[in-house]
Amino acid sequence: MAHDSARIDSRGGHKGTLESGRNLLADVSLPAAIIKQSPLAHNLVWMQHFAEHHQAHLAPHGKTTMTPELFRRQLEAGAWGITLATLPQCRAAFAEGVERLLLANQLVGRANMAIAADLIRAGAELYVTVDSVENATQLGEFFSAAGLELLTLVEIGVDGGRTGCRSDEDTLTLARKIAKQPGLVLAGLEGYEGVVHGDDPIAGIRAYAQRMVANAEALASEGLIGVEQPIITASGSAWYDLIAEEFRDAGLQGHFAPVLRPGCYVVHDHGIYREAQQGVLSRRPDLHEGLRPALEVYAQVQSLPEPGMAIVALGKRDIGYDLPPEALARYREGGSSDGVLGVDGWKVVKQMDQHTFIELPTGEHDIQVGDIVAFGASHPCMTFDKWRQIHLVDDQLQVVESWETRF
């Protein structure tokens, strides 16, 4: 037969497919990444409520998912804006309707500055962080030449941490530079408590937040802030409760708006953030039930080549592997979501690009080639970026919608 590629839709599903209304246990090419509708809805409300309860804005970190349909739901739930890590991410979010963009990162390179300028001209409210006079000079020259003003946040860092000014003196020097630099406007302060180290992380993070507050007050009292409503922003997905409490208790609401930036909360996880959430709940019993894991990857047993070993068609190409994924449930292909089969004692012992090796418990005899296994992973950022499409499914594993990612 002649080659007839016109009959084949190359974009139809490099992974998964575009159509909805199908069931994960029967009609979807696996492996496939899915988000469960109920826990997603719970998480969207939970974190928005948390932020509001602490008199803070929420700007969820969008780099986690890079899924415009999730950005839309986060904004509809009340988010103030979306946080991003690169200019191409900002561009993708803006093109999908996100107007307030917080780049929680330095803006470096003329090509990236050009993207930022295009976004500002198109109406984006874009904030970027700065941690050096050198970068401030580069930005000032570019944006003043472009006839634009860039909203900048001085980044507060810690010794041995990542980016950010190490000392209050550096912070003040940089803020003064920005305040008098044409093309730049000082719009507040940014930090990331996830890089605070030490024997007592809780005390360290509280001290870091207090240092951010003290710096904010110092910059404001010297008249360096160039906007009506400056912001003070920090928090990843592990310690947001401490940041929220410190910013709230500092009584900044009148002159600096606190902005929280967790990203992973929206689908939570089955690893490091599940553990971090136990920490939040132990510190804050008033929060009652916390976040619920919503992101899973479904894949099929492809081989049972030896007793005690199953090979699943799921690889490092398909799921985050900072920690080994965890088998959550198993189904017979074509069966119902009620027909859950056991995965007790299943252990992921190795992963390759396209394969997962499972060590099975002694005496496991009920497995078939083709069985569908749901996996949970640690660190959702590293699962999302493996997929161009994610399926939203209901409790019966029916595909409700299929969403494009924009990595």
Add this chain to the structure above:
Amino acid sequence: MAHDSARIDSRGGHKGTLESGRNLLADVSLPAAIIKQSPLAHNLVWMQHFAEHHQAHLAPHGKTTMTPELFRRQLEAGAWGITLATLPQCRAAFAEGVERLLLANQLVGRANMAIAADLIRAGAELYVTVDSVENATQLGEFFSAAGLELLTLVEIGVDGGRTGCRSDEDTLTLARKIAKQPGLVLAGLEGYEGVVHGDDPIAGIRAYAQRMVANAEALASEGLIGVEQPIITASGSAWYDLIAEEFRDAGLQGHFAPVLRPGCYVVHDHGIYREAQQGVLSRRPDLHEGLRPALEVYAQVQSLPEPGMAIVALGKRDIGYDLPPEALARYREGGSSDGVLGVDGWKVVKQMDQHTFIELPTGEHDIQVGDIVAFGASHPCMTFDKWRQIHLVDDQLQVVESWETRF
């Protein structure tokens, strides 16, 4: 200003941009993944020549790059077909003009079987591997009901390895099953020597290849082969010389066509495959110069927050991290590719999603925020899958073409 997302091209470059004719040191949003034109051209010819010299076909593993422009160049250089790991990958390759597809993996699940059926109906010559009677039964029922015949290769595995029949008896039983199963045709044997373990891997791999040959002869002598030109196929990117020699020396060319399937060779790497290539060259001094690394990721210094520390805007989202990436060269933004600055003693000590931490040698004073650093990584599969677009660049780092990936 009103939101004007129509002015922003969301697909214009989630990473990188679509336009060519620009220079990596001045006009391209970084980080960006690039392929250098000269080593790519060298590698394409080198491996094709290697295969032909060993009287074998070449079916490069396409899962490595999933880049149709590379598939095209591999086929133009003389490749027999393209190897792939999943049905969505096969569909993407076929849609881009690849007619002969070797799925070096089990075909599991009715949704994936439906993709395979669509491909066969559209004219694809698709081979899949089978390693269990259970899977053969599932496939036979599906394809006979569809009125199609599926070309299957029995997979030969090893104890403690991955997929594949563990014993000659299992192989024969499975081949007999396939031979009499409507909907299936036995078209040869498949193996993967990368999972052979033992104290002497070279002897182990040679023995494995010989076992594959013996099995091929046993299946042929029993009349189980259902095609005119059956194949025998193995080899990843580390031990292809041993497989090629064994298949050549077995004198199979008359009745089984040997097919080699290395994937990483096309861009080579700066890690495990560079090391593996040293092994090939030490075993085969007649090959003279081997493969050349062609894949790099360029990124910019975003912060110099402490003496001895540089933070580069390059993360686990951008480059493979099986091993820490290696800084290869540094350039000043806007400079020429001749103006190479030092990276001697630079050491990647940590990576996060969007950041790389560099430990700098004592006394390094020449670095600026915005400096552009070229990185090489180990295991190209895990760098390609992070990008939707890869730039082909010439020796002056001018972008010649920008290629879409199809993950």
